[in-house]
Amino acid sequence: MRRVSSDRIIALAMLTPSVIAIAIFVYGFIGFTGFSSFTNWNSLVPDFSTVGWRNYERLFSAIPTDRFLLDLRNTVSFTILFLIACIVLGFLLAVLLDQRVKGEGIFRSIFLFPMAISFIVTGVVWRWLLNPGTVQTGSSGVNLLFEKIGLGFLRWGWFTDPTIWHIKPDTGLGQFLVGIGLDGIASPYFGVPVAIFSLVIAATWQMSGYTMAMFLAGLRGIPEELREAARVDGANEIQIYRHVIIPLLQPITLSAVIVLGHISLKIFDLVVSMTGPGPAFATDVPAFFMWDTTFRGNNFAQGAAIATILLVSVAVLIVPYLINTMRTEAEL
Amino acid sequence: MSRNMRWAIVLCLALIILSIVIACAPAPTPAPTAAPPTAAPKPVARGKLEMFSWWTAGGEADGLNAMYDIYKKTYPTVDIVNATVAGGAGTNAKAVLATRLSGGDPPDSFQLHAGLEVESYAPDKYLQPLDALYTSEGLDKAFPKDLLTLLKYQDHYWGMPVNIHRANVLWYNKKIFTDNNLQPPKTWDEFYKVADTLKAKNIVPLVIGTKEGWEAGHTFETVLIASLGADGYRGLWTGKTQWTDPKVTQALETYKKVMTYVNTDHSALTWDAAAQYLVDGKGAMHIMGDWTDGWFTSKKFTGYGWAPAPGTTGVFDALSDSFAATKGAKNQDNLMNWLKLAGSKAGQEAFNPKKGSICARTDCDPKLFNEYLQSAMKDWSSNAIVPSVAHGAAAVEKWATVYKDILNSFATKGDVAAAQKSLQQVCVDNKMCK
Numbered sequence: 045m046r047r048v049s050s051d052r053i054i055a056l057a058m059l060t061p062s063v064i065a066i067a068i069f070v071y072g073f074i075g076f077t078g079f080s081s082f083t084n085w086n087s088l089v090p091d092f093s094t095v096g097w098r099n100y101e102r103l104f105s106a107i108p109t110d111r112f113l114l115d116l117r118n119t120v121s122f123t124i125l126f127l128i129a130c131i132v133l134g135f136l137l138a139v140l141l142d143q144r145v146k147g148e149g150i151f152r153s154i155f156l157f158p159m160a161i162s163f164i165v166t167g168v169v170w171r172w173l174l175n176p177g178t179v180q181t182g183s184s185g186v187n188l189l190f191e192k193i194g195l196g197f198l199r200w201g202w203f204t205d206p207t208i209w210h211i212k213p214d215t216g217l218g219q220f221l222v223g224i225g226l227d228g229i230a231s232p233y234f235g236v237p238v239a240i241f242s243l244v245i246a247a248t249w250q251m252s253g254y255t256m257a258m259f260l261a262g263l264r265g266i267p268e269e270l271r272e273a274a275r276v277d278g279a280n281e282i283q284i285y286r287h288v289i290i291p292l293l294q295p296i297t298l299s300a301v302i303v304l305g306h307i308s309l310k311i312f313d314l315v316v317s318m319t320g321p322g323p324a325f326a327t328d329v330p331a332f333f334m335w336d337t338t339f340r341g342n343n344f345a346q347g348a349a350i351a352t353i354l355l356v357s358v359a360v361l362i363v364p365y366l367i368n369t370m371r372t373e374a375e376l
Numbered sequence: 377m378s379r380n381m382r383w384a385i386v387l388c389l390a391l392i393i394l395s396i397v398i399a400c401a402p403a404p405t406p407a408p409t410a411a412p413p414t415a416a417p418k419p420v421a422r423g424k425l426e427m428f429s430w431w432t433a434g435g436e437a438d439g440l441n442a443m444y445d446i447y448k449k450t451y452p453t454v455d456i457v458n459a460t461v462a463g464g465a466g467t468n469a470k471a472v473l474a475t476r477l478s479g480g481d482p483p484d485s486f487q488l489h490a491g492l493e494v495e496s497y498a499p500d501k502y503l504q505p506l507d508a509l510y511t512s513e514g515l516d517k518a519f520p521k522d523l524l525t526l527l528k529y530q531d532h533y534w535g536m537p538v539n540i541h542r543a544n545v546l547w548y549n550k551k552i553f554t555d556n557n558l559q560p561p562k563t564w565d566e567f568y569k570v571a572d573t574l575k576a577k578n579i580v581p582l583v584i585g586t587k588e589g590w591e592a593g594h595t596f597e598t599v600l601i602a603s604l605g606a607d608g609y610r611g612l613w614t615g616k617t618q619w620t621d622p623k624v625t626q627a628l629e630t631y632k633k634v635m636t637y638v639n640t641d642h643s644a645l646t647w648d649a650a651a652q653y654l655v656d657g658k659g660a661m662h663i664m665g666d667w668t669d670g671w672f673t674s675k676k677f678t679g680y681g682w683a684p685a686p687g688t689t690g691v692f693d694a695l696s697d698s699f700a701a702t703k704g705a706k707n708q709d710n711l712m713n714w715l716k717l718a719g720s721k722a723g724q725e726a727f728n729p730k731k732g733s734i735c736a737r738t739d740c741d742p743k744l745f746n747e748y749l750q751s752a753m754k755d756w757s758s759n760a761i762v763p764s765v766a767h768g769a770a771a772v773e774k775w776a777t778v779y780k781d782i783l784n785s786f787a788t789k790g791d792v793a794a795a796q797k798s799l800q801q802v803c804v805d806n807k808m809c810k
Contacts, residue, residue, distance in 0.1 A: 086774065088474050089498040108802040109781045135462040175644050206644045320587045323643040324788035325781075336589075339471045341777040342496045 072353065081348035088342050099349040111153050112350070113233055114325045116332050121236045122243060122329070123308040129248040131297065134255025139285070141256070144261045152260070154336070155253035163250065167317030170246035174202040206323035210235025237326035238320070249313060255300050258318035261295035263289070302365050307356050330354055421451045425710040426606050427458045428486035429699075430469045430729075434643075435670050439730035440503035443723050445712060459483050476501045478490040482702035484711040490537045490696035491769030492613075494529050497700070504701040505532035506715065515719050518737040519707075522696070522761035526769060535698030536715045538724060539733035542752055544598040544685040544693035547662045547672075550652045551679050552579060560661075560683040564602060564630050567686045571637040574660050575648075581637040592787040593780040594766040595663050596631050602687025603627035608758040613763070613770045615794030615808040619800040628792045635787055655678060658670070659708075665695070665767070669748045670732030682748060692759040694769035696736060778802045 081099055082089045103112040110134050137155055139354050141148055158166070177184035178200070187199040211230040218230040228234070264288060274284045312331035321328040321336075330350050338347030425447075427476045431440045444456055460469050469792050476482055482502065488494060497503060510516050517526060519537070527533050548560050556577065571581035601609045603623045611617030612624075637646075640652065648671055653659030655677045662668065663685050672680050684691070699718050705711050717723040724735040729744045738757045742750045763769035763777050774791035779802060786795040803809035 079477065087498060088478060088496055090478060108428055108778050108798040108805065109785070111781055111785075171644070176641050203639065206639050206643075320643075321589055321784065323586075324785045327789075337777070339474075341774055343774065343777075 063091045077348045077351050077355075078167060081347055081352045083345050085345040085348075086343045090344075095345075099345050100353075102346065103349055103353070110233075111325055111333055112330070115328050115330045117233055118237060118240055118325075118327065119237065119309060119329055121240050122247075122311070123305060125236075126247050126251075126308045127242065127301060127304055129244055130252045130255045131300055133248060133252040134300070135259050135293075137252065137256040138259035138263055141260055152257070155256050157253070158250045161250065163311075163313040164245075164317045166246055166250050167314045167319075170242070170249070171203075171318045174245075175243050176201050176204055201239075202215045203239045203319045203322060203327055205238050206326055207237060207238045208235040208326070237322075238251070239322050239326040243327055244313075246318060247308070247311070251304060255304065257267040258296050258300050259293065262293045266292050277349065302362060305361050309358050309361070310354065311348060389777045419508060421710055421713060422453050422455055423707050423710060424455045424713055425485075425707055426483040427456060427467065427714075428473055428483040428544055429458060430460050430462060430487065432458075434674070435714050435733045439727040442726040442730055443717060444496045446722060446726055447717055450717075451710070451713060454707075454713075468585075473637060477702065482704060484705040485699045485701055485714060487697060488535060488700055490769030491526055491533050491753055491763050492529060492697040492772050493768030494534045494700070496773035499529060499532070499700075502703055503534050504703055504705070505534060506536060506701060507533055509533075509536075509719070511714060513719055515737075518719075518721075518739060520738060520757065520761060522652075523696070526694070526761065526763050527698075535738040536718045537698040538695040538718050539728050540694055540696050540752075541667060541733050541735050541767075542667050542692055542754060542755070543594060543665045543695055543767065544601060544662065544688045544691065545666050545668070546680050546683045546685045547651070547654060547664060547668050548677060548683070549657060549660055550658060550681045553681070560681065562683075562689060563684050564599070564634070564686045567634070570660075575637065580639045580653055580659040581661060582639075583591050583635065583650040583653040583662045584638045584642045585647045585650035586642045586784065586787060587644060589648075589784050590766050590780050591647050591650075591664075593776075593783040594665070594764075595634075596627070596783050596786075597765050597770075598630045598663055598685040598688055598693060599634070599658065600624070600627045601691055601762060602685070603630065606691045607764050609762050613765065613808065615803070615810075616733050616810055619803050621797060623801070624796055625792060628786070628795055631786075632790045632792065635790070666748065666752060667732060669746075673732070673746075682751075690759055692755050692761045694756075694761050695764040695769050696742060745807065775802055775806045778805075780784045 082094050082096065084093045084095045106113060141151055141155075145151065173185045175185045176187050182188075183199055186202075190196060190198045210232050211234070213219070213220065213222055213227065213230040221227060221230045270288055270292075271284055274288050279287065310331055311329055312335070315327060315329050315332050319327040321332065331354065334347045334350040334354070337343045337350065388723050391462075428660060429440060430439050435551070447456065447540040449455070473483075473486055477497065488497065494503070499505075505519055519527075523537070524533075527535065527537065548558060551575070552558075553560065556573060558570050558573065559566075561570045569580075570673075584591060597609075600612070603626050604612070604617065604621070608621075608623065612619060628806050639650065639659065642650065647664055647668075650659070650665065651662055651668055651671060655672070655675055666682075669682075672678075685693075699715060701711055701715060718727075719737075721737060721739060724737055725744055727741050728735050728740070729746075729749070730748070734749050734756055735743065736752045740753070742753055745753065765779055768776060770776070771779065779799070782795055782798045782802070786792075790794075800809060
């Protein structure tokens with residue numbers, strides 16, 4: 045016998061509006077953007093004739109402009125550096141705070157506060173701090189500080205430095221790559237623009253406190269008995285962290301990677317306020333290019349193609365994690 | 377499991393409903409075509425005039441208000457509404473404008489760069505041609521001929537230019553030049569000599585800020601003019617000159633060499649932050665449009681001089697702001713009165729001294745303008761006028777955007793062959809070159 049309880053009906057009635065709203069405003073528009081990316085809508089007048097993959101092909105070709113290829117390089121460099129910096133720094137801070145120091149609450153707040161600031165503010169402040177000054181007129185910001193305390197050799201161009209670190213084709217490794225037909229890897233497209241370090245510094249300053257909070261919660265969740273047991277077995281402190289604590293923190297690390305990873309793939313506000321596209325697009329990112337091409341160039345289909353690529357890249361990161369989480373919950 | 381199934385069904389249903397809604401959504405209906413608010417044009421104009429201009433601060437806002445004042449005196453019963461979104465050189469406002477135009481709810485008039493930028497607003501669909509107004513107001517005689525050619529797109533006039541700015545101006549710090557016994561360079565060869573002297577004295581020879589992405593393209597277009605001459609440069613945008621021309625190569629080489637004389641922090645600076653070097657006496661020269669004049673004035677800096685950018689004497693690299701009339705404007709009569717005012721001598725004389733630009737007309741009274749602007753007015757009526765690409769006059773927006781991207785890359789990479797190939801390709805993409 046099927047009986048629909050009134051509870052059920054109320055629950056359904058409560059949920060329906062938000063389900064519909066999400067269906068339209070999230071999934072509907074995702075679908076529309078995806079559809080637009082295959083159209084010829086590259087002016088103010090909507091033109092929904094389909095052009096296949098042409099918008100995508102244009103993004104991935106180097107002539108007339110290789111901006112998107114450089115953006116991909118920048119995003120990958122930024123994501124990797126930002127993740128490593130945040131997780132290492134966040135973990136170290138958490139371990140230090142976990143030593144039951146006096147005034148722990150104050151330190152915790154200090155490390156967490158940057159999180160409360162928006163990326164726009166962070167960007168503006170770090171732009172001032174890292175503005176290098178010029179050779180002719182003297183240093184400014186952090187460079188000036190280095191100069192005053194006798195560390196002048198540390199001065200450099202920060203986010204104005206156009207250098208790209210990459211494997212040079214004339215080195216041993218470069219020649220080996222050319223030899224096996226992978227000469228593409230020995231090019232600036234597979235390099236790390238040094239200007240991106242400035243962005244990484246600013247973003248890490250903002251997000252490492254958050255990572256610390258996650259790790260601290262994780263560390264507090266590890267029962268003292270486990271450490272005791274390890275000590276009884278004769279492990280020293282480093283061994284305890286290496287073999288007991290870090291493995292136990294693995295779910296936290298994964299969460300941190302997911303949260304930070306999707307922030308870094310979508311990063312936009314920090315770049316706008318801090319560096320702009322940078323010298324030869326050394327600090328340009330896909331989100332910035334999407335905004336530029338859509339609202340300055342009126343290339344709506346082209347912008348939609350970039351948005352779609354961004355969505356897919358974030359989905360590749362997040363969907364397996366969500367599936368995994370759901371499966372674990374179902375098992376419980 | 378059954379529970380999950382049920383939710384899945386609910387979700388599916390929602391999606392189906394959604395797709396039906398989208399499929400059935402009515403196409404954006406065009407606004408009721410020009411239903412005039414008053415039955416017949418009576419002597420007293422009433423109602424509103426909805427403007428869309430991102431001149432909301434500084435001299436440009438003052439100038440616009442001066443024009444509004446004249447309008448309000450003539451038509452006291454008309455209410456002027458400015459529906460703009462402030463900030464970002466109009467980028468934010470343009471996004472909103474695009475939505476309103478395509479959604480069939482246009483403001484009466486909006487601001488755009490005169491020239492081919494109009495293409496990105498799909499004029500045959502969204503704008504009214506203003507040819508009749510040009511004839512009835514005698515504007516085809518009041519504007520210089522070169523400007524009229526530049527204003528035409530698809531054989532019609534689409535905007536009412538209110539002002540003219542010059543892009544190819546070399547600004548310099550007078551004190552630095554007299555102290556070092558130098559003359560502002562007339563050619564790029566002279567520039568190198570002057571720059572070497574200054575470099576030896578630890579002064580930045582040429583300052584530039586490339587943070588916003590258009591400045592490199594702005595400087596390069598003056599180099600292009602120097603290398604190709606006025607006709608050759610104009611031809612680049614109409615397909616008469618090919619971008620593969622050796623003179624373009626030469627321009628790229630010159631530009632590359634020039635970039636070795638600039639401040640090293642240029643990618644961190646906007647144009648005005650770069651101009652600050654001149655104010656502080658740390659930099660000697662700056663190639664920038666003549667809004668710099670107004671900026672210097674606002675900084676109370678008087679020790680500056682000007683000359684045409686090297687190699688461009690006798691050429692006026694122009695850009696102009698204009699007002700367009702939208703199709704389906706709700707206040708047609710008020711709109712036409714506004715455009716008449718914007719094109720008139722009185723309107724332009726009220727607007728331009730405040731904005732720090734010169735009149736598009738050639739008959740404005742020079743006494744109203746400062747010394748720099750007077751010299752610009754002289755050149756405006758005698759020089760060859762060419763359109764600026766960095767500011768929307770020379771090429772359609774799509775082309776100009778990629779042009780700026782290429783130049784931004786080139787400013788640091790300096791790969792002449794690649795840049796030239798790319799410039800030719802974008803010309804081909806826009807169906808001007810073969």
